[in-house]
Amino acid sequence: MFATPAFAQAAGAPAGGAAAFSQFLPLILIFVIMYFMLIRPQQKRAKEHRAMVEALRRGDQVVTQGGIVGKVTHVREDGELEVEIAPNVKVRVIKSTVVQVLSKTEPAANAG
Structure with missing residues (x-):
């Protein structure tokens, strides 16, 4: 009925660098999406506003x-x-x- 400690240890996470990368891949994708959808357009608008103000x-x-x-x-x-x-x-x-x-x-x- 209950899993023994030895059996639970055998089902551990796979070892290696690929597993660590696959865990951080969603975070990296979220940052890239946020950059292109939020940060970059805001920087572009700020640059256009600065140019408009300087041209007054x-x-x-x-x-x-x-x-x-x-x-x-x-x-x-x-x-x-x-x-x-x-x-x-x-x-x-x-x-x-x-x-x-x-x-x-x-x-x-x-x-x-």
Whole structure:
């Protein structure tokens, strides 16, 4: 009825490196799937956002994380923008809070 200790020891796990690898294979596959489905797309979005923020210039119409829509009037070097949200109403906004650029201004033509 009960398994004797000697019989239970005989049914042990197979020895060798292949057995250890086969035990870690599901964990490795889970990490690979998570990398391609979560980590990589998030890094790509962060890179695109960083490029968008760096390309901001005067005259661009932007939307902030708080939902404020306005036109960039001044780009500061310390990571801030001055955004006009209504006539003669300007606010300072952190560059990284810009989530979307609604309309880009054309670069000024070189006067030659």
